Structure formats: structure tokens, C-alpha cells
Amino acid sequence: MSRGQRIWKMLTGRKYRQIVVGVGMFSVILICAIFAPLIAHQDPSFYDVPNRMLPPSSAHLFGTDVFGRDVFARTIYGARTSLAISVSVTVLCGVVGIFLGLIAGYFRRLEAVIMRVMDALMAFPNILLALIIVAALGAGAINVIIALALASIPSVTRMVRGIVLTVKEQDHVAAAKASGAKTGRILFFHIFLLCISPITVILTLILATTTLAEASLTFLGVGLPPELPSWGNIISDGRTYISTAWWLTVIPGFAILWTVISVNVLGDGVRDMLDPRLRNL
Amino acid sequence: MLNYTIRRLISLIPVLLIVGFVVFIILRLIPGDPAAVMLGPEATETQIAALREKLGLDRPIFQQLVNWYSNMFRGDLGDSLYYRQPALAVIAQRLEPTLLLMVMSLVISLAIGLPAGIIAALKRNTFIDRGLMIFAMLGISTPSFWLGLNLIILFSLSLGWFPATGYVPIADGGLFNAMWYLFLPAFSLGFQYAGEQARVIRSSMLDVLSSDYIRTARAKGLTEKSVILIHTLKNALIPTLTQIGMCIARLAGGAVVTETVFNVPGAGKLVISAINKRDYGLVQAHILLVAMVYVVVNLFVDLLYKVVDPRIEYK
Numbered sequence: 001m002s003r004g005q006r007i008w009k010m011l012t013g014r015k016y017r018q019i020v021v022g023v024g025m026f027s028v029i030l031i032c033a034i035f036a037p038l039i040a041h042q043d044p045s046f047y048d049v050p051n052r053m054l055p056p057s058s059a060h061l062f063g064t065d066v067f068g069r070d071v072f073a074r075t076i077y078g079a080r081t082s083l084a085i086s087v088s089v090t091v092l093c094g095v096v097g098i099f100l101g102l103i104a105g106y107f108r109r110l111e112a113v114i115m116r117v118m119d120a121l122m123a124f125p126n127i128l129l130a131l132i133i134v135a136a137l138g139a140g141a142i143n144v145i146i147a148l149a150l151a152s153i154p155s156v157t158r159m160v161r162g163i164v165l166t167v168k169e170q171d172h173v174a175a176a177k178a179s180g181a182k183t184g185r186i187l188f189f190h191i192f193l194l195c196i197s198p199i200t201v202i203l204t205l206i207l208a209t210t211t212l213a214e215a216s217l218t219f220l221g222v223g224l225p226p227e228l229p230s231w232g233n234i235i236s237d238g239r240t241y242i243s244t245a246w247w248l249t250v251i252p253g254f255a256i257l258w259t260v261i262s263v264n265v266l267g268d269g270v271r272d273m274l275d276p277r278l279r280n281l
Numbered sequence: 282m283l284n285y286t287i288r289r290l291i292s293l294i295p296v297l298l299i300v301g302f303v304v305f306i307i308l309r310l311i312p313g314d315p316a317a318v319m320l321g322p323e324a325t326e327t328q329i330a331a332l333r334e335k336l337g338l339d340r341p342i343f344q345q346l347v348n349w350y351s352n353m354f355r356g357d358l359g360d361s362l363y364y365r366q367p368a369l370a371v372i373a374q375r376l377e378p379t380l381l382l383m384v385m386s387l388v389i390s391l392a393i394g395l396p397a398g399i400i401a402a403l404k405r406n407t408f409i410d411r412g413l414m415i416f417a418m419l420g421i422s423t424p425s426f427w428l429g430l431n432l433i434i435l436f437s438l439s440l441g442w443f444p445a446t447g448y449v450p451i452a453d454g455g456l457f458n459a460m461w462y463l464f465l466p467a468f469s470l471g472f473q474y475a476g477e478q479a480r481v482i483r484s485s486m487l488d489v490l491s492s493d494y495i496r497t498a499r500a501k502g503l504t505e506k507s508v509i510l511i512h513t514l515k516n517a518l519i520p521t522l523t524q525i526g527m528c529i530a531r532l533a534g535g536a537v538v539t540e541t542v543f544n545v546p547g548a549g550k551l552v553i554s555a556i557n558k559r560d561y562g563l564v565q566a567h568i569l570l571v572a573m574v575y576v577v578v579n580l581f582v583d584l585l586y587k588v589v590d591p592r593i594e595y596k
Contacts, residue, residue: 116295116296116299117299119296119299120296120299120300120302120303120572121303123296123300123530123572123573123575123576124300124303124530124568124571124572124575125530125531125533125534125535125571125575126531126534127531127534127535127537127538128533128534128537128552128567128568128571129568131537131552131553131556132304132307132556132564132565132568133307133310135556135561135564136307136308136310136561137310208421208422212422212424215424215426215427216424216425216426216538219426219538219541220537220538220541220553221553221557222553222556235426235427235430239430239542242430242433242434242438243438246434246438249427249430249431249434250430250431250434253424253427253430253431256424256427257419257422257423257424257427260421260422260423260424261418261419261422264418264421264422265418
């Protein structure tokens with residue numbers, strides 16, 4: 001078997017198959033986002049009123065909206081907006097959630113305070129919490145990111161704390177302490193590095209739910225500003241005309257579906273690879 | 282058990298205090314003077330001052346917080362500025378379609394999710410299992426508002442089987458008619474949870490099926506039917522309880538989106554219009570109510586665990 005064949009076999013084998021499918025599907029969206037101007041030739045914000053509400057054709061693959069804007073271009077550029085928001089939220093959640101989780105798990109005194117705040121935040125359904133925060137702070141990309149991150153941080157914190165509680169009782173941590181390692185070093189090298197696989201899994205989950213939540217918020221009109229091409233906006237714009245121009249709502253929705261499926265499949269794959277015991281879960 | 286119940290009830294207090302605190306803080310996050318923001322640009326100075334006094338915004342922040350708590354625990358969640366009524370009363374008037382929608386979504390999600398998960402687990406690694414799990418993946422990945430719009434296009438506008446939007450209260454058209462109006466909304470909301478339920482029940486079935494006592498049950502010659510129904514299913518359903526508990530809060534969040542899509546005049550739609558009208562008193566009361574229900578439902582689920590599964594010991 002040549003090297004190429006071996007790699008092919010490995011990638012299509014049981015262990016990596018889901019990851020390969022997930023990464024492949026996600027790459028399509030990523031490429032759309034990065035190379036948006038090359039893929040969509042029309043300007044997503046160009047008002048071409050004489051050509052409004054056109055059905056899908058070779059000139060306008062997904063048709064045109066009520067202002068004559070090309071829906072294909074808007075959907076492709078929408079990938080930029082959606083990914084930028086959901087990736088920022090996931091990174092923010094990761095950084096803050098891991099930090100709070102490590103502290104809550106390691107320092108008993110801070111645990112009660114941090115965890116009760118997290119319990120309280122968990123009690124708000126994430127879309128409602130995001131809704132009220134955006135309502136208070138005002139619409140806009142940064143506020144949407146803050147709101148969605150706040151809604152998802154508790155699940156990361158809870159999970160990291162849970163692992164820290166078991167890991168910190170292990171012998172290697174005691175050994176590190178005995179040999180005089182500083183607390184920061186113990187937390188990072190001896191505890192955090194052991195949490196990486198479950199963190200990866202939960203962060204992919206957050207990426208998926210955030211993509212859905214951002215689209216829902218924007219659809220409700222309390223998320224991103226209407227002129228920004230985003231999937232929630234496009235569907236919300238098309239909604240008024242569903243009886244005459246169904247394509248304006250149906251087609252862009254597939255972009256959300258595709259992205260969320262790709263991330264979920266990737267998440268399942270990563271989980272199975274990192275921890276075969278969880279394969280059935 | 283009694284001890285545990287009491288301790289859990291006591292532990293609710295800090296959570297509720299913090300839940301109240303979070304909502305209190307959010308109202309203060311509004312840039313500028315909340316009273317001026319709420320009254321809009323045409324308000325006069327005296328009106329703003331009057332509202333500030335009414336909301337207690339002219340008092341020191343600590344006193345405001347104490348006031349807020351004492352009102353909260355007396356069940357006074359503030360007034361709706363737009364409707365000029367206690368916020369809870371306004372919400373209560375709109376609760377019927379929302380509750381019915383939530384119940385129907387839950388029933389639909391269980392009716393689809395449970396059998397799908399059970400069959401997938403029993404037919405593990407077959408074509409049927411793969412098919413059902415792809416279906417479940419579609420469920421958890423489909424934006425419910427988009428699914429709702431697609432259902433309207435297909436079943437209302439093209440086929441004309443269901444009304445596209447709106448709601449007729451039970452008192453006016455009967456329960457059946459109300460459910461007919463809410464079927465599409467409930468399906469679009471429930472489909473997502475059906476996917477989740479299917480995945481949870483499948484994994485917990487597989488977990489139980491690989492345990493020793495199932496092997497024993499088979500070894501002592503029990504029929505496959507009693508192994509599955511009595512030994513496996515009863516135990517495998519326990520994680521589903523947690524899932525249902527968590528679902529209830531998220532259904533309340535999901536209802537906001539679904540009610541907007543289907544134009545159902547429920548509590549969720551009320552919140553969206555309250556946000557647009559800057560009626561923060563109403564928004565505040567609604568979110569606080571949902572959070573409290575979530576906390577109480579989850580306590581109830583935890584206690585129910587003990588009843589369903591006597592093996593669980595609470596220390």
C-alpha cells in the first residue's frame with residue numbers, strides 16, 4: 001500500500017471519517033467567507049431597483065430581493081458576518097470560561113461565588129439573555145458578541161471546574177506542588193492541558209449554537225444592523241414576501257443549516273476521536 | 282430525602298438573588314438615563330423626573346437594589362410602562378398560547394424523539410440507525426425560525442392545510458381549534474428537541490444495553506421484549522428527564538422566535554414588542570419569570586430522580 005493510499009484509508013476509516021466530513025463541509029463556508037468577492041461578483045449592497053424580486057436565474061443564482069440586491073452575493077458575504085460573530089463568541093467563551101473554570105475548581109474560596117453566578121446565568125435561556133442584553137446595550141456586532149458569549153460562558157466554566165476538581169487530587173499535581181511549582185504553572189501545565197479534549201468538544205457545540213442564536217437574534221431584528229449582509233437579515237428581509245417570492249427565505253436558510261451541520265458533525269467526530277468511551281453519547 | 286429537599290430549597294435562595302441581581306444590573310446597563318430612554322425623545326423634564334422617582338432611580342444604588350429584592354420576593358416584578366399595569370398581569374393575559382405552544386412542542390419532540398432514539402439504539406450500526414441519526418442531526422441543526430417559514434410556505438400557502446399565522450383563544454374557538462393554529466409553530470419548535478431527545482435516548486439505551494445486568498437478564502432466559510421494555514427502557518429514560526427539565530426553559534426562549542414567525546400573540550411576542558417599545562419593566566419581569574420557572578423545574582426534576590431511580594442516594 002502506498003503512502004497516499006494509507007492516508008486515504010486512515011481519513012475514510014471509522015476514526016476520522018466524521019472529522020473529515022465536518023472539516024470538508026466547514027471549509028466550504030470558510031472559503032466562501034474568505035474569498036467572498038471572488039465567488040460573488042455582484043456587490044451585496046448594490047441597489048438595483050429595476051431588477052427587484054427576480055426569481056433565481058443564471059444571472060442571479062438565488063434571485064434578487066425587494067431592493068434588487070443579489071441574494072447570492074448577500075448569502076456569500078453573510079458567511080463572513082456569521083463566521084466572524086460565531087468564532088469571536090466561541091473564542092471569548094473559551095478564554096473567559098476556561099479562566100473562571102480553572103479558578104473556581106482550584107481555589108475553594110472563589111468557587112461558591114463563581115459557580116452561583118454561573119448557575120444564575122444558566123437559568124436564563126440563552127436567546128432571552130442575549131435578547132435583553134442587546135436590548136439594553138443597543139444592537140450592533142460587538143454587543144451581540146458580548147451577549148451571546150455571556151449566555152454560553154457558564155457551560156464552559158461548569159465543565160472545566162468539574163474536571164479541575166478531579167484532576168487536582170491526582171498524584172502528578174501533588175508531585176508538582178512538592179517540587180515547588182508555582183500555582184500558575186500547576187494550573188496551566190498540570191491541570192489545563194488535561195482539560196483540552198473536553199473543552200474542544202464543548203467549544204464546537206458552542207460554535208454551532210451561537211451560529212443559530214445569532215441568526216435568530218438578527219431575524220428578530222435585535223441583532224445585527226439591517227444593512228449588514230447576514231443570514232438572519234436576509235431571511236428576515238425575505239419573510240415579508242414569502243407568499244410571492246419563497247426563494248428569498250428558503251435558499252439562504254440552507255447556508256445556516258449547512259454551517260451548523262458541519263460544526264455539529266465535526267464536534268461529534270472530535271469527541272469520538274478524543275474519547276472513545278463517549279462514542280455512544 | 283426530606284433533608285435533601287429542604288437543603289435544595291435553601292440553595293435556591295442565592296441563585297434567585299443572583300438571578301434578580303443580573304436582571305437589575307442589565308436595566309442599569311442602558312446607556313444614559315433609563316427614564317429618558319423609556320419615555321422617548323418627546324418627554325419633558327418633569328415627566329422624566331417623575332418616572333425617575335417612580336422607578337426609584339433617584340435613590341442610592343444600594344437602596345434601589347434592596348427595594349428591588351423586597352418587591353421581587355413579594356411577587357411584585359414591576360410595572361409595564363406601556364400598558365400601565367403590573368407587568369405580571371400583562372404577561373398572564375398572553376400566557377395561554379405560549380403555554381399551549383410549549384406543551385405541544387414538548388409532546389411532539391417526545392413523540393418523535395423517543396421512538397427514533399430507541400429504534401436507533403436497538404438497530405445499532407445498521408442502515409436504520411444511520412438514517413435516524415442523520416435525521417436527528419438535521420433536527421439539532423435546523424434554525425427553528427427558518428423551519429417555521431418553510432412550513433408556512435409548504436403547508437399553509439401551497440397546501441392550505443393549516444392557518445399560516447395567528448391564534449384563536451381556547452375560550453373563543455375551543456381547544457382543538459387552538460391546537461390546530463399552533464400545530465405548525467409547535468412542530469417547528471419541537472423538531473429541534475426531537476433531534477436532541479433522539480440522541481440522548483439512543484446513547485443512554487446503548488449504555489444500559491452494555492451493562493452486566495442486561496447480560497444476566499438475557500442469560501437467565503428472559504424474552505427480548507421484557508429485557509428491552511422492563512430492564513433497559515426504564516433505566517434509559519432517566520437522562521431524558523434532565524433533558525426535559527432543561528428543555529422547558531429553552532422552549533420559553535424558543536417561543537419568542539416562533540411566536541414572531543407565526544404571529545402568535547403570546548408572551549414571547551409580547552417581549553419583542555416590549556423591547557421595541559423600550560418597555561423595560563415588562564422585559565425585566567418576563568425574563569425573571571422564565572429564570573425562576575427554570576430554577577424550580579430543575580429542582581423538581583432532581584427530586585423526581587429519586588422517585589424514578591431509588592438507587593440514587595442524596596448525601
